[in-house]
Amino acid sequence: MADAVLSHRWQITDFGRQHLQHAELPIPQPGPGQILVRVEAASLNYRDLMITDNAYGWTPPLPFVPGSDLAGTVLAVGDGVTRWRGGDRVISTFMAGWIDGAMPPDAFALGGPGPGTLASHVLLDAQWAVAAPQTLSAAQASTLPCAALTAWFALAEQGSLRAGQTVLIHGTGGVALFGLQFARMHGAQAIVVSGAGDKRDKALAMGASHVLARDSDWPAAVRELTGGRGADHVLETVGGANLGRSLQALAQGGRLSVIGVLAGGEIRGSAYDAIRSRATIQGLSVGHRRALEDMVRAIDANALQPVVAAEYHSDQVPEAFAHLEHGAFGKVVVRF
Incomplete structure (x- = not known):
């Protein structure tokens, strides 16, 4: 056998x-x-x-x-x-x-x-x-x-990702890079936030529309890059206070998928930002x-x-x- x-x-x-x-x-x-x-x-x-x-x-x-x-x-x-x-x-x-x-x-x-x-x-x-x-x-x-199914479930299954939308992706790990690939597959643009310059270069080479430094004012940059609208989807792989900043970058009616807890398991952010953007905040279990x-x-x-x-x-x-x-x-x- x-x-x-x-x-x-x-x-x-x-x-x-x-x-x-x-x-x-x-x-x-x-x-x-x-x-x-x-x-x-x-x-x-x-x-x-x-x-x-x-x-x-x-x-x-x-x-x-x-x-x-x-x-x-x-x-x-x-x-x-x-x-x-x-x-x-x-x-x-x-x-x-x-x-x-x-x-x-x-x-x-x-x-x-x-x-x-x-x-x-x-x-x-x-x-x-x-x-x-x-x-x-x-x-x-x-x-x-x-990793792949987490990104797919957040964007395609639950998020109904479609062409022309913007996906904000944190990091360059497995979930993040699958999110980038699925965004491109569906005709959406991907904005990647990463703390490492060499990884930002690699994300650009993979087809990210824009890459932003982790220590920059990336919520403001996301809004500027989208004509003030913000991101339709966020793959939140960091957690903690980063989630609050992601809310600031979210478009009206946008979806924020809580995936990672690298910066801590607490959800920290402004309810005003969630209300302003009419945000859907969803936890993902693959x-x-x-x-x-x-x-x-x-x-x-x-x-x-x-x-x-x-x-x-x-x-x-x-x-x-x-x-x-x-x-x-x-x-x-x-x-x-």
């Missing part, structure tokens, strides 16, 4: 990346309704770093395998599974149990509290996977379940499986190429986490 005797995985037995350790276990067997996936690539999210360091607000049971995103091949299926068969290329869904519509109360994320993906073999419920894009490598496809399937079709149809900052071999997971912590332009991927 499988192509190896043992499954290899990375786990923590105590909190902190210094406790990441490699382990070998027998390859698991799929039970009823499950699939066994041979992992070819797993991408890292900042959330994985926070959970590993026990800084996420949720304490995982130990030992714990981090990681929520994978791309791989189905090796075997359990009883009753008709959705997949051996040899199918798949990617994971981030929110297990959320198929469409409103998120059910019993849905949960992979990589905490659901199973982690930094392993050579992973058991998934057959409903927790979708067909991988035909146009992407495994490393590229592994970047989609969390998205459902149907939206992921829609996004995969759009990626294939438009030949979108995810930005992979670096690929690390499966014996270099500590180095991959260090790269993630120091800030990456795009996604950090581990190959198995």
Whole structure:
């Protein structure tokens, strides 16, 4: 059934990346309704770093395998599974149990509290996977379940993004760069705010209409660049006081998607700015499986190429986490 005797995985037995350790276990067997996936690539999210360091607000049971995103091949299926068969290329869904519509109360994320993906073999419920894009490598496809779907859900699924609109994007991480690519795909202009000059240059090369320095008066610049109107959509990946400044840059009837908490978990800003702009402020918890399937079709149809900052071999997971912590332009991927 499988192509190896043992499954290899990375786990923590105590909190902190210094406790990441490699382990070998027998390859698991799929039970009823499950699939066994041979992992070819797993991408890292900042959330994985926070959970590993026990800084996420949720304490995982130990030992714990981090990681929520994978791309791989189905090796075997359990009883009753008709959705997949051996040899199918798949990617994971981030929110297990959320198929469409409103998120059910019993849905949960992979990589905490659901199973982690930094392993050579992973058991998934057959409903927790979708067909991988035909146009992407495994490393590229592994970047989609969390970062790409978050940007897609904010802009295309919930935001009804359309040509001619303006998207304000904070940073140059995975969600931000997918937001830039999806904005261009829909004929919208993207304005990127970043603290690093070299990353601003790269964002311009990717097609950003404008790039602004983090320490500048970027809310005023956004209004000037849009003829006083402001941004129709904001991907707010910083949080804290930055959210209040994003409200100042928002157009009438604009949508601000709260995605990240790099500057703190508190929402700080002026209610007057929210009232003035008739703002819709929405928290994002990635998205459902149907939206992921829609996004995969759009990626294939438009030949979108995810930005992979670096690929690390499966014996270099500590180095991959260090790269993630120091800030990456795009996604950090581990190959198995």
